[in-house]
Amino acid sequence: MFETHVDTLYLWVGLGTVSVAVLGVVVGLPTTAPPDATATAATIDEVTTSPPGSVAHRRLAAAEWAFDGREINLRNDGGTATARLIRAAVPARTDRLQAVVNGERPKAVYDSPEAFSQEVRKARNTDTTWRPAPERLTVRHVAWGGTDVAIVG
Template sequence: MFDTAVESTYVWLALAVVGAGVLGLALRVPTAPPPDATGVARTVDSVASSPHEATGSHPVDARQMQLGSHRLSLRGPGGDAHASFAYGPVVPATGGDGDRLGAVLQGVPPGRAFASKQRFERALDRSRTRDPSWQPAPERLVVRRVTWGEVNATLVGA
């Protein structure tokens, strides 16, 4: 009459295992959503698909950004988010020739920033083929589609 039922031991053991599993899942769930890489890519695509020169910008809510000619990755407290550009390749205006390309991105005509169309084309090619790396994310990403003669490019940067 005062014995413990064998089944109750197994029930308590099973409840302890399930409770530990639920606690583990609760502690692993991120506290914030991942950054919105798709929204940023949509802004880039809307400018890149324009038949005319255009400019756009999009706020970036992430700690780090990896910007390539075909793809964008954002890293934040909620994890990583990735998106591909439908209208690529784009030209990351960061590093290397980034100062002159950055000036063009901010509105300087390519003819004032570069001595010739050939130098502008070479700078675009170098920037497109550079391997992307993680950089601190800007607060706002700027996108500009420029044309200089037959040279067309979509510059992306901060």
């Protein structure tokens, strides 16, 4: 009398609803892991605490990044990750700072140590909006004319 028949309509509707819900959960799962901001921050920290002339490279598995000199934020389809630095660094927001990160001597790029120092100060105070992330992050520790800084680009 209280027996459930498999061919009843409500059972098939319920089974279909559960199947669609499970499919929605599976499709909504991220296909990649979030980027590793902690390892990226460790790479930056390694250079900032090393002597001038130190350089490090790190591959970024992120679509976008935001860097304010004290904290790095990485974002991709898998999520967002944030890590704080031990010592402050300077983001290479200008072409000249990027040239220094890429290996040019500050003396070849800037007219004077004061101009270099001024651009470093200005780069520290720029906005921290999300930008497309480079495939490879380069960190270079540079000292010239009283300015001792790690530049990240």
